[in-house]
Amino acid sequence: MDDARIIDDRLETVLARYEALAIAVSGGVDSMTLAAFAHRRRPGFATMVHAVSPAVPATATERVRSLAEAEGWSLTVTEAGEFADPRYRSNPVDRCYFCKSNLYDRIRALTPDVMASGANLDDLGDYRPGLLAAAKRDVVHPYIDARMDKAAVRALARRLNLGGIAELPAQPCLSSRIETGIFIDAEDLAFVDRMERRLVEAASEGATIRCRVTAKGVFVECADVGKEMLVTLDRIAASACAEAGRLFGGVRDYRRGSMFVGSGR
Numbered sequence: 001m002d003d004a005r006i007i008d009d010r011l012e013t014v015l016a017r018y019e020a021l022a023i024a025v026s027g028g029v030d031s032m033t034l035a036a037f038a039h040r041r042r043p044g045f046a047t048m049v050h051a052v053s054p055a056v057p058a059t060a061t062e063r064v065r066s067l068a069e070a071e072g073w074s075l076t077v078t079e080a081g082e083f084a085d086p087r088y089r090s091n092p093v094d095r096c097y098f099c100k101s102n103l104y105d106r107i108r109a110l111t112p113d114v115m116a117s118g119a120n121l122d123d124l125g126d127y128r129p130g131l132l133a134a135a136k137r138d139v140v141h142p143y144i145d146a147r148m149d150k151a152a153v154r155a156l157a158r159r160l161n162l163g164g165i166a167e168l169p170a171q172p173c174l175s176s177r178i179e180t181g182i183f184i185d186a187e188d189l190a191f192v193d194r195m196e197r198r199l200v201e202a203a204s205e206g207a208t209i210r211c212r213v214t215a216k217g218v219f220v221e222c223a224d225v226g227k228e229m230l231v232t233l234d235r236i237a238a239s240a241c242a243e244a245g246r247l248f249g250g251v252r253d254y255r256r257g258s259m260f261v262g263s264g265r
Contacts, residue, residue, distance in 0.1 A: 026173075047075075049111075076110060085098050095180075097133045220233060222253070
């Protein structure tokens with residue numbers, strides 16, 4: 001057997017441990033690929049749950065609905081509920097713990113099935129308080145159990161012919177763009193979403209772009225962008241900030257997790 005077959009069989013063996021799963025589908029490559037794999041191997045085995053909130057871009061929800069229709073999933077769309085939690089809104093360094101706590105509690109209220117996430121091996125090397133929330137609620141992580149990292153997930157998505165989903169860039173929730181300690185506000189998140197859409201549309205393919213809201217103003221972080229494009233992005237961002245009455249701090253190099261002030265990152 002080739003490596004791909006071994007990986008697929010390993011993941012199928014992990015999924016076979018469960019009679020039924022409720023898979024949290026965010027709209028990213030990991031969870032959508034897991035949902036597609038599980039449904040194709042065992043139709044009716046998994047229920048997909050997608051949570052909407054101001055922190056979830058509308059494009060992610062559209063992506064989930066579209067693939068669910070194409071694949072014939074059983075899909076439930078629910079409110080994430082984290083915006084009703086003042087602990088989440090206060091934006092502490094472990095904000096993700098409260099986000100995931102609300103998410104999994106909402107899913108548990110919908111179904112008694114074992115809950116599953118799209119976390120992969122690469123996530124274990126990052127600061128992920130959401131994994132603690134998952135552990136406290138007995139959420140399972142099939143990719144981790146099958147020893148699959150992000151590259152293996154993308155390769156699986158290509159084997160499943162999921163089209164552009166296989167190449168989706170990493171896209172954490174919009175709240176990750178807000179500096180620790182700044183209150184999570186729906187208007188800020190909508191601004192971030194609009195800004196990033198404008199910048200991504202203008203940038204070269206494969207570029208990484210983040211709009212960061214900080215105590216010192218709005219910054220744009222970029223990676224894999226040429227010098228000429230940086231000038232263009234700076235102009236677009238400055239104009240967008242001026243239109244919104246926000247202070248623009250400039251364009252700088254992309255740094256993962258740069259909004260986690262006090263996390264030791």
